[in-house]
């Protein structure tokens with residue numbers, strides 16, 4: 001099982017070999033068999049039990065969630081001290097009676113763990129009392145940065161899918177409902193030039209659309225297929241779902257309202273303008289989900305558009321950099337609750353969270369985040385050395401731009417590649433330039449280049465900013 005694409009929904013990991021000479025029905029068969037194998041790993045009795053528990057605990061009381069967190073944290077610290085070489089000298093967990101106090105004291109005694117520290121010695125984090133043969137091992141291969149070796153127990157994997165399905169089932173969607181996927185899998189040979197650019201996992205009742213063939217010339221065939229093939233929900237990368245949503249709206253062919261229960265996005269931040277287009281085109285609410293390859297925490301977005309930490313599954317602390325009455329913002333420190341295979345405490349994942357101070361208006365108790373940023377994109381560096389992140393606002397009001405990507409080789413200049421929509425003209429260009437100048441200043445060189453399509457990363461993800469001087473460790 002691979003966690004290379006942390007898209008939690010039904011990613012078909014370890015590709016079946018799609019050979020371009022293979023007839024499409026055989027490709028579909030290979031994908032179906034893989035779908036069956038994956039379902040067997042994920043949807044186990046442990047999955048069903050955990051999902052039942054999660055659906056009970058979601059409405060609180062909050063004290064019960066804190067007590068559950070305390071128990072799981074204490075158990076994990078004891079386990080790490082006994083079985084994990086890196087944590088052999090960890091202080092014992094706090095025995096304070098109040099759960100919140102116990103959690104806080106226990107964590108305070110553990111220094112934060114940097115990604116690099118882990119990446120250089122992953123073996124030191126592997127629990128010695130669990131047979132290697134029982135573990136699911138994966139090596140992530142990001143587009144940049146260091147490869148990470150990760151271990152999980154099968155139970156931990158099932159628990160993650162239980163958090164995914166708690167969110168899905170709140171929309172009345174069930175695991176065997178027909179659905180569309182727009183994830184990172186290579187489902188059609190890259191050399192293919194004619195539809196279908198999708199394949200069928202008949203077992204999972206899943207239609208997998210290729211995110212690598214979404215050029216303007218091919219998109220009409222996607223739209224036809226989406227109108228024709230039955231589905232109750234869609235899931236995938238927001239960038240890909242946004243692109244198809246835009247194309248549907250441009251063609252005047254949104255999906256009939258009510259046909260889809262929801263659209264579930266993951267792996268990249270769901271940006272406001274993407275959400276608007278997706279909800280309009282699919283006629284259904286879009287909901288984000290946050291997790292990472294390390295599988296330490298999960299967060300599920302609610303109707304109030306906040307990310308709820310799935311507290312049964314992990315702890316997310318914020319290293320405060322900015323604080324207001326409404327939120328505290330800073331790098332996230334993640335502690336997984338339950339991965340006995342390789343416990344990680346206070347892991348500095350590299351993402352920035354904005355944790356809300358007030359209870360969520362949706363009524364679900366517990367920790368919520370207003371946003372988690374920086375999952376995939378680099379910063380733009382300005383000539384004076386400032387780092388500028390979250391540049392999605394640049395394109396927010398650019399309704400005549402289908403997609404755009406910022407490329408930066410040196411800190412003196414950027415290039416913007418954009419895919420224009422009908423209506424894009426000199427005015428649009430001027431508006432965009434004004435937006436850029438207001439955020440990046442007048443000293444940086446800006447080139448705008450119109451392109452047919454923007455290339456995806458090898459894992460199918462879209463990166464809004466690719467900057468050599470502003471690259472982050474991934």
Ligand SMILES: [Zn+2]
Nearest residue numbers: 302304360362
């Ligand atoms: Zn909420």
